[in-house]
Amino acid sequence: MLRRDIITEDIEPQISCSGYCSLCKKEHYLYEGDARRHCVELMKTLERKQRIDLMSPNDEADPRFSTDYLFGKARGQMFGVMVCEDQDGSKVMLRAFSGQYNGVWEVDGWVAPLLNANEFDLISCDIDKKIKGLGKQIDLLDKSSSKRLQLIKERRALSKRLMKDIHSLYQLNNFKQDTGSLFEAFYNDNGIPTGTGDCCAPKLLNYAAQNNLTPLSVAEFYYGRENRSGTRLHGQFYPSCEEKCQPILGFMLCGLDW
Ligand SMILES: [Zn+2]
Ligand SMILES: [Zn+2]
Known part of the structure; x- marks a missing residue:
């Protein structure tokens, strides 16, 4: 058995x-x-x-x-x-x-x-820079400031858009x-x-x-x-x-x- x-x-x-x-x-x-x-x-x-x-x-x-x-x-x-x-x-x-x-x-x-690697680089490089730029601004602001919250929201929206743009490159x-x-x-x-x-x-x-x-x-x-x-x-x-x-x-x- x-x-x-x-x-x-x-x-x-x-x-x-x-x-x-x-x-x-x-x-x-x-x-x-x-x-x-x-x-x-x-x-x-x-x-x-x-x-x-x-x-x-x-x-x-x-x-x-x-x-x-x-x-x-x-x-x-x-x-x-x-x-x-x-x-x-x-x-x-x-x-x-x-x-x-x-x-x-x-x-x-x-x-x-x-995906097309060149298109990926083009899309991500541009938005990546913006996301990193926002990150630097966020770090400099006071934790309780409303400007900071607004920038965090902006960054989140950008990341989401980047991901969607990247996903749309796949065939x-x-x-x-x-x-x-x-x-x-x-x-x-x-x-x-x-x-x-x-x-x-x-x-x-x-x-x-x-x-x-x-x-x-x-x-x-x-x-x-x-x-x-x-x-x-x-x-x-x-x-x-x-x-x-x-x-x-x-x-x-x-x-x-x-
Ligand atoms: Zn897998
Ligand atoms: Zn089938």
């Missing part, structure tokens, strides 16, 4: 990426499958090379892309691998890191973000050849959290959809110093996150046959 249980657990495929699709009225999902093995290989490569600009020869390595960054103040981040099939039936492997890497959106050999593609904004794709009434669309699974799916690749499996692991809350540990695998990813994955996975 015990032996049978162990074997069953071994062959039980792990769902690594899923979300409810409001159009099909059902859950779409992908398994971890082969992608997990490729993640283990990727971890070994990162350990050996100590950097993520894997396409550059050693003597052209960019110090910004050293993996030291992941073990310092910034702490670690998620990495993901997706195995796809192209139109000739050949296997293709895609790699992604979550968010930016040391302030950089695009690194050769890794899939691109769901999500799926396997029905549909394109949607975050506002259209997000299936949840709780509001769109900061960083939605920046995790590995959405980046990988978006790239696959744009390039006529059919995803077969996907896996994501955390690499670097554990996060502050201790919920992400170096070298561990995690399914797509509940708060940011699952609400958009129903839309993004739509059109895949299973």
Whole structure:
């Protein structure tokens, strides 16, 4: 009995990426499958090379892309691998890191973000300056002054606008050849959290959809110093996150046959 249980657990495929699709009225999902093995290989490569600009020869390595960054103040981040099939039936492997890497959106050999990085810089730089300027004024004013309260309100409104402007930059593609904004794709009434669309699974799916690749499996692991809350540990695998990813994955996975 015990032996049978162990074997069953071994062959039980792990769902690594899923979300409810409001159009099909059902859950779409992908398994971890082969992608997990490729993640283990990727971890070994990162350990050996100590950097993520894997396409550059050693003597052209960019110090910004050293993996030291992941073990310092910034702490670690998620990495993901997706195995796809192209139109000739050949296997293709895609790699992604979550968010930016040391302030950089695009690194050769890794899939691109769901937004235009230049547009992001333009929008955020401008409003960031204003927000920081307000912060300085607020610090100088007396705690009880009405001017201070007014500036705090102003700053809050600006941050909210910035977030909305940033969210509007994201373009999500799926396997029905549909394109949607975050506002259209997000299936949840709780509001769109900061960083939605920046995790590995959405980046990988978006790239696959744009390039006529059919995803077969996907896996994501955390690499670097554990996060502050201790919920992400170096070298561990995690399914797509509940708060940011699952609400958009129903839309993004739509059109895949299973
Ligand atoms: Zn996520
Ligand atoms: Zn669907």
